[in-house]
Amino acid sequence: MNIIVCIKQVPNTTDVKIDPVTNTLIRDGVESVINPFDTYAIEEGVRLKERFGGKVTVVTMGPPQAENALKEAISLGCDEGILVSDRKFAGSDTWATSYTLSMAIKKIGAFDIVICGKQASDGDTAQVGPGISTHLNIPQVTYVKKVEDIKDNKAKVERMMEEGYDIVETPIPCLFTVVKEINSPRLPSLKGMMRAKSAKITKWTADDIKADPKSIGLDGSPTRVVKIFTPPPRKGGEMLKGETADIAREIVELLKDVVI
Amino acid sequence: MDYLLNEQQIMIRDLARKVADEKIRPVAAHYDETEEFAWDVMKAIADSDLFGVYIPEEYGGLGGGVLEMCLVAEEFSKACGAIALGFAGTGLGTMPILLSGSDEQKKKYLPDIARGKRLAAFCITEAEAGSDAGSIKTTAKKEGDHYILNGTKQWITNAGEAEIYTVIAITDKTKGARGASAFIVEKGTKGMEFGKKEKKLGIRASATREVIFTDCKIPAANLISKEGTGFIVAMKTFDSSRPGVAAQAVGIAQGALDHAISYSRTRVQFGQPISSFQAIQHMLADMATQTEAARALVYATARMVDSGAKSVAKESSMAKLFASDIAMRVTTDAVQIFGGYGYMREYPVEKYMRDAKITQIYEGTNQIQRNVIALNLIKENLKKK
Numbered sequence: 001m002n003i004i005v006c007i008k009q010v011p012n013t014t015d016v017k018i019d020p021v022t023n024t025l026i027r028d029g030v031e032s033v034i035n036p037f038d039t040y041a042i043e044e045g046v047r048l049k050e051r052f053g054g055k056v057t058v059v060t061m062g063p064p065q066a067e068n069a070l071k072e073a074i075s076l077g078c079d080e081g082i083l084v085s086d087r088k089f090a091g092s093d094t095w096a097t098s099y100t101l102s103m104a105i106k107k108i109g110a111f112d113i114v115i116c117g118k119q120a121s122d123g124d125t126a127q128v129g130p131g132i133s134t135h136l137n138i139p140q141v142t143y144v145k146k147v148e149d150i151k152d153n154k155a156k157v158e159r160m161m162e163e164g165y166d167i168v169e170t171p172i173p174c175l176f177t178v179v180k181e182i183n184s185p186r187l188p189s190l191k192g193m194m195r196a197k198s199a200k201i202t203k204w205t206a207d208d209i210k211a212d213p214k215s216i217g218l219d220g221s222p223t224r225v226v227k228i229f230t231p232p233p234r235k236g237g238e239m240l241k242g243e244t245a246d247i248a249r250e251i252v253e254l255l256k257d258v259v260i
Numbered sequence: 261m262d263y264l265l266n267e268q269q270i271m272i273r274d275l276a277r278k279v280a281d282e283k284i285r286p287v288a289a290h291y292d293e294t295e296e297f298a299w300d301v302m303k304a305i306a307d308s309d310l311f312g313v314y315i316p317e318e319y320g321g322l323g324g325g326v327l328e329m330c331l332v333a334e335e336f337s338k339a340c341g342a343i344a345l346g347f348a349g350t351g352l353g354t355m356p357i358l359l360s361g362s363d364e365q366k367k368k369y370l371p372d373i374a375r376g377k378r379l380a381a382f383c384i385t386e387a388e389a390g391s392d393a394g395s396i397k398t399t400a401k402k403e404g405d406h407y408i409l410n411g412t413k414q415w416i417t418n419a420g421e422a423e424i425y426t427v428i429a430i431t432d433k434t435k436g437a438r439g440a441s442a443f444i445v446e447k448g449t450k451g452m453e454f455g456k457k458e459k460k461l462g463i464r465a466s467a468t469r470e471v472i473f474t475d476c477k478i479p480a481a482n483l484i485s486k487e488g489t490g491f492i493v494a495m496k497t498f499d500s501s502r503p504g505v506a507a508q509a510v511g512i513a514q515g516a517l518d519h520a521i522s523y524s525r526t527r528v529q530f531g532q533p534i535s536s537f538q539a540i541q542h543m544l545a546d547m548a549t550q551t552e553a554a555r556a557l558v559y560a561t562a563r564m565v566d567s568g569a570k571s572v573a574k575e576s577s578m579a580k581l582f583a584s585d586i587a588m589r590v591t592t593d594a595v596q597i598f599g600g601y602g603y604m605r606e607y608p609v610e611k612y613m614r615d616a617k618i619t620q621i622y623e624g625t626n627q628i629q630r631n632v633i634a635l636n637l638i639k640e641n642l643k644k645k
Contacts, residue, residue: 186307187279187283187307187308189307189309190313191309191322193271193275194268
């Protein structure tokens, strides 16, 4: 089974600060890590390989230093890493990013499953996974919390809902975005780390993946960021004091005003 | 201090630290309380390949040596000196095979140990043979293609949990110390049983049991080296394993020290953090200096062992003696810095103090280490004349 995992390198959210003037992330000096949601995608890819055999290829679009994220993925059990990197990709929104990744996946060739984290911790859009499947014209199941089985060219998965879950059967090839409930990612192994150290990361430019210049980077991105702002802090709730019975009566009155 | 570790050693240390922080530290108090064996952690260590750091590559390991074993034991012990013994006790049980075993024996046992599929244990101590290892009573009698073992080993680390046991038994009573031999016994062999699990002051997550042999029949091929070399096998084992105990002690000391530093910065008395008081500062400074000195001695010894030096008994004993005494002192001071909180089991440092104590006792009490050191000093002096 050929499995492709798409990942993103993001600033480590535990120490992210917001520039109070521009309202954007201060990225200088912030350590880059694999998007936490993507670590579940990597783990699931490796587990599917262990269950069904095959190979896991991990792909990212990003600056040259994103190579580190790919090497980390290899230390966690992925077989091969592909870095799609080109200055022409700068300014990509989710549309251009998912187009770019889909072109890279087409270049990889035959595949059975594409796995993405449900969203990135920096942008939080949850659009790239579904975008890739649309560009590839394959079925997608988002918020997958369990892969029950894959056989006879069909995959049966559990899709997390607010209350409970759906069981979805889909033909393969298909794309999953996964939630953190799906597994608990392993730590790297020493042999994996050594394999990662000597692993050769494949690097592809916009030309290599035959990307349409009008569909990538800023030009290929219909999204315009109009304004970024920090939402005002929420006001504290109203505290009622007194005897319990009085408070209960007061709450009923308040609820009448607010809700009804 | 920069110990000029190579790239692979840094990788091993950093991964061991990660395993310790993510898999051991969160469960250390739980297993100390329940006294259960931390099999989930053993699985995580196995998955990380760390069980194989000191095993040659041809037997499925990473090809490191005693220094690599020490780096891992130290990192694990920073989080929990007891769970670390699943690793370090396996190292002790493996050494006789690694240092004195035949190629067949190595091929048969080392790959599983390297993968963490099977743990190991070393059996020498008996009720009447502690420091006086020469008075062991367990016998091994040759009968055709087999040896028949009889006797009871006591306080065996990893006993019951491990699958591979290296056992010292007497093959010829008339020859004294030259009448002992070393054997490999696999768990499940008929005639091999385990006593009840001991209740201990510290290292409570480590399994300690009796190993009882009653007409236990093992293949003659399980003899390590030759008949009569049992004590040589044991001494060679201790030369390589004592730095591991020392590293465990350094880890325990460092773990307690780290807690003490953090606590001293948050504990406010007389309107200021107690870390602002010179009385506390000087304690911390002494604790840190002693721990670093112990680490330096341990690493230097481990490197000497790995270099293939002929005689390392004195240095191994020095490392074990010094590091374990330091661990006891540093952990006691850590409890002192925590004050009343330090005495409470709800806080982490009293466990370090309980765990530290064993490092002064096992794999040769520190009194025995001093005997070894002194004996070597006298021998060296004799040679000069």
